[in-house]
Amino acid sequence: MRNTVAQRLRVEVEGTVQGVGFRPFVYRLARELELTGWVQNIRSGVLIEVEGDSPAIERFLQRLRTDAPPAAALDSISTRVIPVLDDVGFSINQSVKSGQLALVIPPDLATCADCQRELADPHDRRFRYPFLTCTQCGPRYSLLMAIPYERSNTTMAGFELCSACRTEYEAESNRRFHAEPNACPICGPGSCLWDEQGREVASGEDALRQAEEMLRAGLIVGVKGLGGFQLWVDSKLGEAVQRLRDRKRRPEKPLAVMFPSIEAVRNYCLVSSEEEALLCSPQAPIVLARKRRDAVLADAVAPGNPYLGVMLPTTPLHHLLMASLGRPMVATSGNRSEEPIVTDEREALVRLKGIADALLVHDRPIARPVDDSVVLVVPGKVQSVDGEQKEKPRAEVMILRRARGYAPQAIRWNDDATDGTAQGPILAVGGHLKNTVALLTGNRVVLSQHLGDLSTLEADRAFRQAVEDLQQLLHVTPVAIACDRHPDYRSTVFARGLSQALSVPLVPVQHHHAHVASCMAEHKLDGEVLGIAWDGAGYGEDGQVWGGEFLIASYRQFTRLASLKPFRLLGGEAAMKEPSRSAAAVLWELMGDEMLGHPLPSWKVTNDQRAQLANLLRSGVASPWTTSMGRLFDAVAFLTGLCHKTSFEGQAAMAVQFAAEQEGEAGGLEGYPIDLVPSHSPDRKWMIDWGPVISAVLADLRRGCSPERIALRFHASLAKVTVRVAQAVGLPRVVLTGGCFQNRLLLSLVRRQLEEAGFTVYSHALVPPNDGGLSLGQAVVAANLLNDVP
Numbered sequence: 087m088r089n090t091v092a093q094r095l096r097v098e099v100e101g102t103v104q105g106v107g108f109r110p111f112v113y114r115l116a117r118e119l120e121l122t123g124w125v126q127n128i129r130s131g132v133l134i135e136v137e138g139d140s141p142a143i144e145r146f147l148q149r150l151r152t153d154a155p156p157a158a159a160l161d162s163i164s165t166r167v168i169p170v171l172d173d174v175g176f177s178i179n180q181s182v183k184s185g186q187l188a189l190v191i192p193p194d195l196a197t198c199a200d201c202q203r204e205l206a207d208p209h210d211r212r213f214r215y216p217f218l219t220c221t222q223c224g225p226r227y228s229l230l231m232a233i234p235y236e237r238s239n240t241t242m243a244g245f246e247l248c249s250a251c252r253t254e255y256e257a258e259s260n261r262r263f264h265a266e267p268n269a270c271p272i273c274g275p276g277s278c279l280w281d282e283q284g285r286e287v288a289s290g291e292d293a294l295r296q297a298e299e300m301l302r303a304g305l306i307v308g309v310k311g312l313g314g315f316q317l318w319v320d321s322k323l324g325e326a327v328q329r330l331r332d333r334k335r336r337p338e339k340p341l342a343v344m345f346p347s348i349e350a351v352r353n354y355c356l357v358s359s360e361e362e363a364l365l366c367s368p369q370a371p372i373v374l375a376r377k378r379r380d381a382v383l384a385d386a387v388a389p390g391n392p393y394l395g396v397m398l399p400t401t402p403l404h405h406l407l408m409a410s411l412g413r414p415m416v417a418t419s420g421n422r423s424e425e426p427i428v429t430d431e432r433e434a435l436v437r438l439k440g441i442a443d444a445l446l447v448h449d450r451p452i453a454r455p456v457d458d459s460v461v462l463v464v465p466g467k468v469q470s471v472d473g474e475q476k477e478k479p480r481a482e483v484m485i486l487r488r489a490r491g492y493a494p495q496a497i498r499w500n501d502d503a504t505d506g507t508a509q510g511p512i513l514a515v516g517g518h519l520k521n522t523v524a525l526l527t528g529n530r531v532v533l534s535q536h537l538g539d540l541s542t543l544e545a546d547r548a549f550r551q552a553v554e555d556l557q558q559l560l561h562v563t564p565v566a567i568a569c570d571r572h573p574d575y576r577s578t579v580f581a582r583g584l585s586q587a588l589s590v591p592l593v594p595v596q597h598h599h600a601h602v603a604s605c606m607a608e609h610k611l612d613g614e615v616l617g618i619a620w621d622g623a624g625y626g627e628d629g630q631v632w633g634g635e636f637l638i639a640s641y642r643q644f645t646r647l648a649s650l651k652p653f654r655l656l657g658g659e660a661a662m663k664e665p666s667r668s669a670a671a672v673l674w675e676l677m678g679d680e681m682l683g684h685p686l687p688s689w690k691v692t693n694d695q696r697a698q699l700a701n702l703l704r705s706g707v708a709s710p711w712t713t714s715m716g717r718l719f720d721a722v723a724f725l726t727g728l729c730h731k732t733s734f735e736g737q738a739a740m741a742v743q744f745a746a747e748q749e750g751e752a753g754g755l756e757g758y759p760i761d762l763v764p765s766h767s768p769d770r771k772w773m774i775d776w777g778p779v780i781s782a783v784l785a786d787l788r789r790g791c792s793p794e795r796i797a798l799r800f801h802a803s804l805a806k807v808t809v810r811v812a813q814a815v816g817l818p819r820v821v822l823t824g825g826c827f828q829n830r831l832l833l834s835l836v837r838r839q840l841e842e843a844g845f846t847v848y849s850h851a852l853v854p855p856n857d858g859g860l861s862l863g864q865a866v867v868a869a870n871l872l873n874d875v876p
C-alpha cells in the first residue's frame with residue numbers, strides 16, 4: 087500500500103550507457119529508492135520504466151545524472167508519464183531482439199578501483215589474476231566482433247564461464263552482472279612468455295616474473311595488452327632506451343612512459359589537477375605533462391622535449407607488472423614507426439622480430455588494434471569568476487590521438503537530425519596521415535580509432551579492416567562516400583573504387599573545409615563561421631598545397647578568404663624533412679638571388695647546397711607553391727637554429743613552440759609586424775604577408791636576440807594577424823583547427839587575443855585538431871550536401 091499517489095515514468099537515456107555498468111547502477115538506484123519497473127538496452131541507449139512516489143522518482147532522475155558510473159556519458163534524458171502498472175520489484179531486461187540493434191559500441195575502460203582491490207587481495211579468488219574485469223571496466227571495443235555487446239559477440243566467446251563466474255554473471259545485484267568479459271583463473275585467459283622464436287619459456291606467475299627480470303636487465307619486452315602490443319623497456323637505462331629507438335627506427339619522437347602510481351608521476355612531472363583526473367579516469371590516456379627539471383629519466387626517452395607522455399597502468403596485467411617493477415617504464419606502441427600496432431602474437435613474431443627480446447602474450451584474442459590515446463590539457467575559454475573582472479581560463483582537454491577509451495564513441499553533431507533515416511549512412515575515409523574513418527547515421531557520427539599513416543601496407547590493411555568493421559558493426563551500407571580532394575591519397579583511391587562498386591555518390595571534401603567542419607560538428611555550430619585552419623599540408627582547390635587558411639565556412643560550402651602568401655615547397659616531400667628548404671624558399675621570395683650570399687648565424691648549408699636550392703627555386707621543378715603554416719614554422723625553426731633536420735612530422739614546429747614557452751607567457755610582448763595585403767588572385771581577398779616577419783627575425787638574429795625570444799615574438803605575430811582577419815570579416819564565431827593548433831602556446835595566444843577582441847572561439851575537444859579529425863568533417867559536409875539534393 088502506498089501513502090502517496092504513485093506515478094510511472096518512461097525514461098530514455100542516450101549517450102555512452104552500454105558496457106559501462108549503467109544498467110546495474112539503475113537497478114541498484116531503483117531498489118534503493120524503492121521504485122518498481124525495469125531497465126533495458128535499446129538501439130540508441132537505455133530505456134527505463136520506473137514507478138513509485140513522485141519525490142522518489144524526482145530523486146531517481148537527479149541521481150541518474152549525478153551518480154552514474156564514471157565511464158558513462160549521458161547525452162540526453164527524456165521522460166514521459168505513462169499509466170501506472172502497480173508492478174512489483176525492479177528488473178534488468180535482456181537486450182533488445184534483432185532488428186532493434188543498439189548503435190552504441192562501448193569503448194575500452196581502464197581497471198576500476200574495485201577490481202584493483204580484488205587484484206591485490208590475497209583472500210580474493212581473483213588475487214593477481216591479470217584478466218579480471220567487471221561491468222565498469224575492462225576491454226569492450228577491442229574484443230567486440232558484432233553488436234549487440236554480448237559475450238557471444240566478443241572474443242571471449244571461446245571461454246566458457248565456470249559456475250562461480252556464471253553465478254556472478256547472472257545475479258542482478260552482482261557487480262559482474264552481465265560483465266561480458268567476466269573471467270577468473272579457472273575459466274578465463276592466461277598469459278605466458280615467449281622467446282623470439284615463439285617458444286613458450288614460462289606461463290602464469292612465472293611468465294610475469296621472468297618478463298620483469300628481463301626488463302630490469304635492460305631488455306625489451308613486447309607486452310600484449312588490451313588493444314595491441316606495447317614495447318616495454320626501463321626508462322632509466324639510457325642504452326636500453328636507445329636500443330629500442332634504433333630497433334624501432336624511431337630516432338627522436340618522444341616515447342610514452344607508464345608509472346606505477348599517480349604519486350610516482352608527481353615525482354617526475356608537474357601535473358595539474360585536470361591532468362591527474364585524466365590519468366585516473368576510466369579512459370586513462372597518455373597525458374602530455376610538463377617534465378620536472380629534476381626528473382631523472384634517460385635523455386633518450388623524450389630528447390629536447392620539456393613534456394613527457396605519461397600514463398598509469400590500464401589493465402590488471404599492467405598493474406601487476408608495474409607494482410612489481412616499481413619504476414617508470416617506457417611503454418610505446420608495438421610497431422615499427424607509424425604502422426598500426428600489432429594485435430596478434432603470431433603476427434608479433436614477424437613484425438616485432440628484431441625489436442622485442444621476448445613477448446609476454448595471452449590467449450584472449452584482440453578484435454582490432456586500439457592504440458593508447460594521447461591527450462593534452464589546454465587553457466580553455468576565459469570565464470569571469472563570480473561576476474568580477476578577474477578572469478580565469480578553464481582547462482580543456484584536447485585529444486591528439488583518439489583510440490583506447492574514446493573510440494568509437496559517437497559524436498552527436500546535430501540535435502535536429504532524426505535517427506538513421508534523414509541522413510546517411512555516409513562513410514568518410516579521412517586523409518592520409520593519422521588516418522581515422524567515420525560512419526554518419528542520422529545525428530551521430532561513429533569515428534574509428536586512430537589507424538596511423540596510410541603509407542605502409544599494414545596501415546592500409548588496418549584502414550580497410552576499419553571500413554569493413556564499422557559497416558558490419560553498425561549493420562549499414564553507405565549511401566554516399568566522402569573523401570579528401572587529394573586525388574592520389576590511398577584513402578581517396580579506395581573511396582573512388584568503393585563508390586563505383588556500390589554505385590553510390592563520391593563526395594570529395596577539401597581538406598581544410600573538412601578540418602573546419604569537424605570542429606563545427608563537435609560544437610553543433612550551424613550557419614557561417616570564420617575557420618582558421620593551419621596545418622602542414624592539404625590539397626587545395628587550385629591543386630596547390632594549402633595550409634595557412636582563413637575560410638568563411640558553413641557545412642555546405644566555403645570561400646577562401648585569405649591565406650599565407652605562397653612560397654615554394656622546395657623539392658615537394660623533401661621539404662617536410664629538411665627545414666632548410668622552407669627557409670631557403672621564404673628567403674628567395676624575400677630577396678631572390680641575394681639569398682645566396684646572405685650571412686646567417688645558423689646557415690649551416692654549404693655553398694654547393696645553396697646553389698642547388700637556388701637552381702630549384704629558379705626553375706620551380708618539383709617545387710609546388712604552398713601556403714603551409716607548418717612550413718613557415720619550419721623556416722623560422724631553421725633560421726633561428728632551433729631545428730636543422732626532422733625525423734617526425736611537426737618536429738620543427740615543436741622546437742619553435744618549446745623555445746617560445748621557455749621565454750615565458752607573452753603578456754604584452756609585441757609581435758613582429760605582419761601584414762594583411764590585398765590578394766591579386768581572384769580566388770581570395772587577402773594574403774598574409776609574412777615578409778616583414780622574416781625580415782624582423784633576421785634583424786633580431788643580427789642583433790644577437792635569443793632564439794627563444796624570436797620564437798615567442800613569432801607566435802605573438804600570428805595571434806595578432808588572426809584578430810585583424812577576424813575583424814575584417816566580422817563574423818562573431820571563429821573556429822581554430824588543423825595540426826598547428828596542437829601547439830598549446832599558439833592556441834592559447836590566438837584564443838586569448840580573439841576573445842579579448844570580442845569573438846567567440848571554438849577549438850577541438852572531442853576529435854583531434856590534426857588529420858585524425860578529418861573523417862568527421864568529411865562526413866558532416868557530405869551529409870549536408872546530399873541533403874540539398876531534392
Ligand SMILES: [Zn+2]
Pocket residue numbers: 197198199200201202219220221222223224
Ligand atoms: Zn572493474
Ligand SMILES: [Zn+2]
Pocket residue numbers: 247248249250251252269270271272273274
Ligand atoms: Zn571463472
Ligand SMILES: [Zn+2]
Pocket residue numbers: 597601621622623624824825856857
Ligand atoms: Zn590537415
